[in-house]
Amino acid sequence: MFRRALFSLVGAALCALPALAQSDRVVALVVSVGEGGARADAIQAQLQVIGAETLRAADPNNAELRSILKRFTGEAADSRAAFVYLDAPAVTFEGREFVTPAGAALNRATDLFTQAIPLQAFARAAAQAEQGGAVVAAIGRAPADLPAGLSPLETAPEPAAGSSPVLVAPYGRSDAVVQVIAAVTRDEVIEVGAMLRRMQAGEGVSLSASPATPIYLRSPAVEETPVALQIAAPEAGADAPPETLEELELLEQSLSRAAKRAIQRELRDAGHYLGLVDGIFGPQTRGAISAFQEARTDEATGVLTRRQMLDLRAGG
Missing domain, CATH: 3.40.50.1460 (Rossmann fold)
Structure with a gap:
């Protein structure tokens, strides 16, 4: 139940990410x-x-x-x-x-x-x-x-x-x-x-x-449009083990390019990313994610967990 609820929270948070149209x-x-x-x-x-x-x-x-x-x-x-x-x-x-x-x-x-x-x-x-x-x-x-x-x-x-x-x-x-x-x-x-x-x-x-x-x-400030992101909740119980790197990579692949751009922008605002906000997770983005993870004393895998996505959006 915890993972199901957390997955839903991630989906809701990412739906609120601004689209970089x-x-x-x-x-x-x-x-x-x-x-x-x-x-x-x-x-x-x-x-x-x-x-x-x-x-x-x-x-x-x-x-x-x-x-x-x-x-x-x-x-x-x-x-x-x-x-x-x-x-x-x-x-x-x-x-x-x-x-x-x-x-x-x-x-x-x-x-x-x-x-x-x-x-x-x-x-x-x-x-x-x-x-x-x-x-x-x-x-x-x-x-x-x-x-x-x-x-x-x-x-x-x-x-x-x-x-x-x-x-x-x-x-x-x-x-x-x-x-x-x-x-x-x-x-x-x-x-x-x-x-x-x-x-x-x-x-x-x-x-x-x-x-x-x-x-x-x-330009003058304009109202931003939210990104629509569909993520299906996994079939998991309260005692489910932590997500594997393979599962997180699949989650990342399910993100739209607009959502990936939004993540890059959040990483840039946090001072970790200096490249183009292009929705392509190359070496610069991987390095920025690793730096974000190290700043939290998390394992630096270069792939965000669901909790890290939520915290990144929240500014932490």
């Missing part, structure tokens, strides 16, 4: 290459303060950055708004802009096509969100021996159809960008166009175009 999600990609790592970490922390789900890449090589950009594009398509912060070297070649990942070997200008990623690829990814998004590029120090035909990126590109606005702060001019993002508060309504215009006031900072319609990284 497409219209509620804000996702951000934060990339650093070279000396801007600490600055990018601060930007990521501030974006999380306003509720953005962040995907962080520190010194990624070409393959790693392409992979993380592909993942971010899919997440942006399942979100209300998207934001990209790049703190990396970037160059121009024949009117096109390229971000250079860690380890890029530019012996000649055409190496860009295999060793770098077009800046517009990030702008197209951010544009996949329901409201759209923006790219802010704080340009890092360019290599001293750039091949002929390449030059450090100093100005924003021309507007492009199907792409989000791009703001460029040339090397050494990122203070305005950092200060604007650092000034946002947890409860502030944050509209991207207004934020970009404040950044543009910095010396040397340029913007491809202002958003055509408002894009909110944090």
Whole structure:
């Protein structure tokens, strides 16, 4: 009877978890290459303060950055708004802009096509969100021996159809960008166009175009919709043994993706999870669950028990 009652309580508690529907999600990609790592970490922390789900890449090589950009594009398509912060070297070649990942070997200008990623690829990814998004590029120090035909990126590109606005702060001019993002508060309504215009006031900072319609990284509070979750009570008596790990894994598999997102959000609010709230229980989520369990002096299995689900929802 105890397990039956506890199962019912878990079902009721999870039914009350807030749904992170497409219209509620804000996702951000934060990339650093070279000396801007600490600055990018601060930007990521501030974006999380306003509720953005962040995907962080520190010194990624070409393959790693392409992979993380592909993942971010899919997440942006399942979100209300998207934001990209790049703190990396970037160059121009024949009117096109390229971000250079860690380890890029530019012996000649055409190496860009295999060793770098077009800046517009990030702008197209951010544009996949329901409201759209923006790219802010704080340009890092360019290599001293750039091949002929390449030059450090100093100005924003021309507007492009199907792409989000791009703001460029040339090397050494990122203070305005950092200060604007650092000034946002947890409860502030944050509209991207207004934020970009404040950044543009910095010396040397340029913007491809202002958003055509408002894009909110944090919008006015809206009423949240509960997640419907159906869990059948097990056939068990009062003297039933504790759940096995296999039983708990089956319970977890029965959760909807929205419910899994809600669990990730609760783990993030408790200070254990820093990844995307995407409903995918990968290594980061497992580590966060283990950290939550260790903080309770429970066995760190990486899979939540029913009681732990209840306590997580209750803030304990």
